Amino acid sequence: MKSTLAQVRWVLHFKFSFEFNSIRPEVKFIDQFGIDSLELVSMIVEFEHYFGVRIELEDIEEGKIMTVQDLMDYLDFKRGKKIGKNLYPKQILYPAYLGLKPVYPSKNLFRPPIV
Secondary structure, eight states, rough: OOOOOHHHHHHHHHHOOOOOGGGGHHHHHHHHOOOOHHHHHHHHHHEEEHOOOOOOHHHHHTTSOHHHHHHHHHHHHHTTTOOSSSSOOSSSOOOOOGTOOOOOOOSSSOOOOOO
């Protein structure tokens, strides 16, 4: 199970080329990332596709999603998870005791396979 933060970081880093270490819960999309409203809508569409939830434009216009933490809480709420409890995963991608090499993010790491 991947944390919501890890998934949001993955999308922002690989799809929108944001610096991975700069993606923290307190970061504001418009102020600190310097994106405009068109880029924000594009980003929301990508998150809808990735997480399989509908993000209402009214919620964006009303300012409910201003920071990375706001987005994570919104996605957790829409997916029926406890808000604020999904910052960090309980386990690493693969347990080290199995002797497996660590898995690094690729473009299809979190997406379900297309059948």
